[in-house]
Amino acid sequence: MKNIIIFDDNDVRKQLLPITYTRPITKIRVGITTIEEKWQALLGGGTYSYLTASYLKKKFPTTLRSQNLLVAGHVIPTPQLARQALALKSGEAIVDSEGQLIAFNGSAQDFDNHNYATTLAPVEPPTAIKHLWDIFALNGEVLRSDYERITAGRQSQPLPPSCTVIGDPGQIFIEKGASVEGACLNTKGGPIYIGENVEVMEGACVRGPFAACHDAKVRIGAKVYGATTLGPYCKIGGEVENTVMIGYSNKAHEGFLGDAVIGEWCNIGGGTTASNLKNDYSEIRLWNYATQRFDHTGLQFCGPIMGDHCKTGVNCMLNTATVLGVGVNVYGAGFPRNFVASFMEGGSTSGFKDVKMRPFLATAKRVMARHGIELTPDDCDMLEAIYKLAKKYK
Known part of the structure; x- marks a missing residue:
């Protein structure tokens, strides 16, 4: 079983304060899921842990073994990049054009000492969260990618006839337990993802790209512009645009x-x-x-x-x-x-x-x-x- 450690780049972590005061970078939600959840979906099974600030380690501990796959928590993985990381031999590292480490296979000591036997360029230029504004600026791009991955080969729950759809209704995906009644959903700008047990109330107007994660609520008459993401249990009303709410x-x-x-x-x-x-x-x-x-x-x-x-x-x-x-x-x-x-x-x-x-x-x-x-x-x-x-x- 692979031992996967998602590490914080310390310089990037400082750039992302205050959001990273209370979490490793990989716990940030961009698109539909957190960065960690994207890595897990693409790397597959294994033991996952974190390498982060010392005061966060009790809440987010590190599991070390003689051989570890370390991946950067600020990088948005793609299937191609994940496959490249999984194929790394012992001592090999993926390093981007700016010299920032993306992935390394080896010991914790070699990681700490930047002792890489071989460095490889990433198979494609990575998308990365390096500044606070990247979280909302890249949200639309990442949301579209997440939507394709999460909904591929799956059937949406039916959209109630009380709703008005502008654009392609095939770009709306509704999970089980969600309630969407009397809302106006516009997919011309991007897809709309409605998670489990989400409630979109009557009179709400939503423009994609948009994601409401499980148990979120969009209240009566809300005006929501893309690219907006509501994390679990978030509740919105009024007017919201290009905003990421991580959760709760x-x-x-x-x-x-x-x-x-x-x-x-x-x-x-x-x-x-x-x-x-x-x-x-x-x-x-x-x-x-x-x-x-x-x-x-x-x-x-x-x-x-x-x-x-x-x-x-x-x-x-x-x-x-x-x-x-x-x-x-x-x-x-x-x-x-x-x-x-x-x-x-x-x-x-x-x-x-x-x-x-x-x-x-x-x-x-x-x-x-x-x-x-x-x-x-x-x-x-x-x-x-x-x-x-x-x-x-x-």
Whole structure:
């Protein structure tokens, strides 16, 4: 049985903070599935584990053997790339044109020492998540690829006659247990995937490419533009465009959210609206944890980036490309600053103060329990570690 380790490139991981504060890179959802799930689907059976930041290792441990297949967690695998990785002989590595490792077959010691007997170019230029905005910018491309893989040779559940379809109905796939009634589904821009037990309520208008993973909800009258992905148990209303919600997060009410990445266990209050375009149409700068400054992105459109456990109060306003760390609670009138460090609460009028960890953890426990998920001691240790890491930004 293959021992497969999905590793974090440390430089890339820093670029992807705050999303990677609470997970290895491979746990990020892009398209329909997480990157890890794509590797698992293409590499097949084996023992899977992670190589990530030290404070995450209790929650995401590493299994080492004398011979291991290590693959990069930020690379979106294709069937061709997966076959090349599986065919690697001991000591062989796949390295891209920028010198970044994609896969290696060998010992942990040789991996740590970059001791590769032979380096091979990838069979095709890889798609990779190297910046926060890649998550939403590449979402449409990856979603289409996931859709083809997941639905190949399978039969969709029938689409109820109460729905209106614009485009090819063959580009809509509905899993068992899903409820789609009285919705308008437009596939001209890409496919629409409705996962198990998803509910798309009456009056919702959805344009592909779009994916709603299991148990997600699209509420009455929602306006959803591609390329948007709802992770498991996510709930959306209002207007959403080109957004990735990793899982277990809610934007249930009116307000706009676009070109955004939302972590897990977030709640966006009713009426919250986030800008994704500057008034002067100039290039957007985004807070970068790796450089510890606001860096140029080359983008004209970028909405909020929220780490896990973030919340906004009713009628909040967020500036273009606002980055919220883990456990941030924003409320009150006016626009808060474009970067709020982890475990801070407040707003532009009241100012920000430290979140107290004991009540924060109690709230997180209640939120997670609603979905039958336990806040474990390892979760608490991880969040406490992130709290300490955040002090330098306050």
